[in-house]
Amino acid sequence: MNSTDRLKDYYSTRLQAMRSLFEIVEQSSEGTVIVDRDARIVWINERYARRFGLADPAEALGQPVEHVIPGSLLREVAHSGQPILLDMLDTPKEPLVVMRLPVHDEDGHSIGAIGFALFDELKRLSPLVCHYLSLQEELASARSLLQARQARYSFAQYIGTSAAVLEVKRRARRGAASEAPVLLLGETGTGKELLAHAIHAASPRAHQPFVSLNMAAIPENLLEAEFFGTAPGAFTGASRKARPGKFQIAQGGTLFLDEIGDMPLHLQGKLLRVLQEKEFEPVGSNEILCSNVRLIAATSCDLEEAVRQGKFRADLYYRLNVLPIRLPPLRERPEDLPALCEAILGQLGSDHRLSPAALALLARHDWPGNIRELRNLLERTILLGDGPYLDEAILATTLGPLPLPAPATVAAAVIGENYRQAMQRFERELLENALASAGNALEAARRLGLSRSTLYRRLAALGISSR
Numbered sequence: 001m002n003s004t005d006r007l008k009d010y011y012s013t014r015l016q017a018m019r020s021l022f023e024i025v026e027q028s029s030e031g032t033v034i035v036d037r038d039a040r041i042v043w044i045n046e047r048y049a050r051r052f053g054l055a056d057p058a059e060a061l062g063q064p065v066e067h068v069i070p071g072s073l074l075r076e077v078a079h080s081g082q083p084i085l086l087d088m089l090d091t092p093k094e095p096l097v098v099m100r101l102p103v104h105d106e107d108g109h110s111i112g113a114i115g116f117a118l119f120d121e122l123k124r125l126s127p128l129v130c131h132y133l134s135l136q137e138e139l140a141s142a143r144s145l146l147q148a149r150q151a152r153y154s155f156a157q158y159i160g161t162s163a164a165v166l167e168v169k170r171r172a173r174r175g176a177a178s179e180a181p182v183l184l185l186g187e188t189g190t191g192k193e194l195l196a197h198a199i200h201a202a203s204p205r206a207h208q209p210f211v212s213l214n215m216a217a218i219p220e221n222l223l224e225a226e227f228f229g230t231a232p233g234a235f236t237g238a239s240r241k242a243r244p245g246k247f248q249i250a251q252g253g254t255l256f257l258d259e260i261g262d263m264p265l266h267l268q269g270k271l272l273r274v275l276q277e278k279e280f281e282p283v284g285s286n287e288i289l290c291s292n293v294r295l296i297a298a299t300s301c302d303l304e305e306a307v308r309q310g311k312f313r314a315d316l317y318y319r320l321n322v323l324p325i326r327l328p329p330l331r332e333r334p335e336d337l338p339a340l341c342e343a344i345l346g347q348l349g350s351d352h353r354l355s356p357a358a359l360a361l362l363a364r365h366d367w368p369g370n371i372r373e374l375r376n377l378l379e380r381t382i383l384l385g386d387g388p389y390l391d392e393a394i395l396a397t398t399l400g401p402l403p404l405p406a407p408a409t410v411a412a413a414v415i416g417e418n419y420r421q422a423m424q425r426f427e428r429e430l431l432e433n434a435l436a437s438a439g440n441a442l443e444a445a446r447r448l449g450l451s452r453s454t455l456y457r458r459l460a461a462l463g464i465s466s467r
C-alpha cells in the first residue's frame with residue numbers, strides 16, 4: 001500500500017492525523033504531560049519537567065501530577081472524561097495558557113489525561129485582548145448611540161381624529177413608505193418634530209439612526225461643520241481629530257432639519273448638492289463622501305415668501321417640497337382638545353379630568369404655542385387641582401394673562417408707525433417682558449408656549465439679548 005492509498009483508509013488517516021497533531025503540539029508547545037486514570041504521571045517531556053525543577057523527566061514518572069505541577073487539573077479531566085480546552089495555570093515563574101484533554105480507551109472510557117502548556121508569554125496575547133476590549137467598547141458605545149438616535153415617537157402619539165389630523169397622518173404614512181424628502185409646515189408646537197420621528201419609525205430606515213439638527217439653534221459659522229463634519233486639523237492644527245457631521249452620523253437613516261427656513265443661503269447651495277448628487281465633502285477635506293440619508297425638513301415660517309424675498313433658494317425649495325405636510329394649528333381643530341388633554345394628562349401621570357366648562361374655555365383660547373402651550377398649561381394646572389376634575393376656574397387662573405405690553409403702548413403704535421414696525425415693537429416688548437418676568441429664556445419660552453429655539457430665533461431677529 002503506498003502512502004496515498006493509506007490516506008484513503010479512514011482509520012489509518014485518523015491515526016496519522018492524531019499522531020501528527022500530538023507531535024506538532026508537543027514540539028511547539030511549552031510542555032506536555034500525560035497522566036493515568038489516577039492522575040499519576042506516565043510521561044512528561046523534558047522541557048516541561050525542567051520548568052518544574054526536574055533535571056530528568058524520569059523523576060516525575062509515577063508521581064501524583066499535583067506533586068510535580070501544583071494546581072494541575074488533570075486529575076479532574078481524567079476522572080470526568082471532559083476536556084478543559086483553554087485555561088490559565090499559575091506557576092512560580094509565570095502563568096501558562098494550558099489545554100487539558102481526556103484520553104479514552106477503545107470503549108470510550110477515560111483512562112487518563114493529557115495536558116499541553118500552549119504558551120507562557122501572555123504578553124503576546126495582550127494586543128489581541130486589548131483589540132478585543134476596544135472593539136467591545138466601540139460596540140457598546142455604538143449601540144447606546146444608536147439607541148439614543150432611535151425615533152422617540154410613533155404615529156399613535158400624534159393625537160387627534162379631526163379631518164385635518166387624519167389627512168396629516170395619511171400623508172405622513174405615505175411619506176414613511178417613500179424615500180422622497182418630506183417638508184413639514186406648521187406653527188410652533190404643532191408637532192412637526194413628533195411627526196418627523198413617527199415618519200422615521202414607520203419607514204424602512206427605522207433601525208438606522210434618526211438625527212436632528214435645528215438651524216435656529218446653531219451659530220451660522222458652525223453650521224457647515226455640523227452638517228458635513230470636519231477633516232483632521234480643519235480648524236486648529238493638524239493634531240485635531242476628524243469630527244463627523246450629521247450627514248455621516250445619520251448615514252443609512254433619517255436627517256431631520258428643523259427650522260430649515262433659517263438656513264443661511266451659502267449652505268442651502270451645499271445642501272442642494274447633497275440632495276442632487278448624494279455626496280459631500282467634510283470641511284477642510286478634499287475627500288468626497290457618499291450620502292445615503294433620507295431628509296425630513298420642517299419650518300414654521302412661510303418658505304414661499306422667503307423664496308420671493310430671495311432668502312431661500314427656489315431650487316432647494318422645490319427639491320424639498322416633494323411631499324409637503326401642513327400641520328394644523330390647535331385653534332383650527334378644537335374637536336381634538338378632549339383627546340389631547342386626556343393623552344397629555346396621562347403622559348404627565350395625572351388622573352385628573354377636565355370638566356365640560358373647562359374644555360369649553362380651552363376651545364375659546366387662541367393657542368399661539370399650540371400643543372406645547374396646552375401641555376405647559378395642563379402641567380401647571382394639575383399642581384393646583386383638587387379632586388378628580390380640573391374646572392374652569394382653575395384653568396382660567398393658569399391660562400392667566402401673558403405679560404402683554406400695556407394697551408396704551410399698543411394704541412400709541414398707530415401714530416407714526418407702519419404695521420410691520422408696530423408688530424415688531426409689540427413682539428419686542430412681549431419678549432422682553434416675558435424674559436424679565438420669567439428670569440431666564442427657558443422659562444420665558446415655556447410661559448409663551450414657544451420652543452426654546454423659536455424664542456432664541458425671534459430674540460436674535462429682534463436683536464434682544466437673552467441674558
Ligand SMILES: Nc1ncnc2c1ncn2[C@@H]1O[C@H](COP(=O)(O)OP(=O)(O)OP(=O)(O)O)[C@@H](O)[C@H]1O
Binds near residue numbers: 160190194340
Ligand atoms: N398631535 C399631537 N399629539 C400629542 N402631542 C403632541 C401633538 N403635537 C405636538 N405634541 C406635543 O407638543 C410638544 C411640541 O411638539 P413638537 O416639538 O413636535 O412641535 P414643533 O412643531 O416641532 O415645534 P417647534 O416648531 O417649536 O420646534 C411636544 O411635547 C409634543 O409631544
